[in-house]
Amino acid sequence: MTGALLEIRGLRAVFDGFAALDGVDLTVEEGELRFLIGPNGAGKTTLIDVITGLTRPAAGTVRFAGTDLVGRREHEIVRLGVGRTFQTAVVFEELTVVENLDLAASFRRPLWRLLRRRRGVDDAVREALAVTGLTELAERPARVLSHGQRQWLEIGMLLVQRPRLLLLDEPVAGMSRDERARTGELLTEIARGHTVVVVEHDMEFLRRYASRVTVLHEGRVLTEGSVDEVRADPRVQAVYLGGTREEAGDAVG
């Protein structure tokens, strides 16, 4: 641990009078792999939207590497080193895997380099292909990729932009068992060189790959701790599953 990379204080986001975030305080240390869980509507995606400049908060601060992000535009926040994925992967269907990565990498290249014809594959693109396991598929169009491979490509498209912080919104949703395991390994590997925040519902996935978990509920942080601590917390059992403690215990445990 080398200090806080992301410091959020008193964050509020309001839609038509409804507070989707209602005073969120969250600190993520540099180098952490942090999981964010919570029932539907808890505010997880809204939190990512506010950090990345898509939604403007009504109040509160978001400090990233000492810089306040509130009021900055999305592309500025990307340039400062914050990358995100969406619940549905956004890739260019007709471009090949390597072209998708190359295009994403171009966002951090100076214009004069974009205008020159490029030779060979950028180091960052090569690394992203290797880490996501897509090297063999580099020349295939993105439209032929499986659901899991598209998610990995999208993560690769973030990595080539060399972010310090990656925010991943439900990266394993809809994946097969094998794809989930591969994604867990991928996240673990990425977290060696980056700070990563992952929104995830899947308890089995959390048990395997999460160390520290933050639970959001009704726009606030309910609790934070190790997977075991969070699972044992009766408040989490009660709200996360919305049922009785016994029912919740079965599902969380």
Ligand SMILES: Nc1ncnc2c1ncn2[C@@H]1O[C@H](COP(=O)(O)OP(=O)(O)OP(=O)(O)O)[C@@H](O)[C@H]1O
């Ligand atoms: N753009 C918007 N306009 C109006 N209401 C919104 C908007 N975005 C989110 N909300 C509301 O804010 C609340 C929090 O939504 P959010 O998507 O952040 O929750 P979540 O924890 O990500 O849930 P899920 O697990 O279902 O994705 C919900 O009640 C949602 O309906």
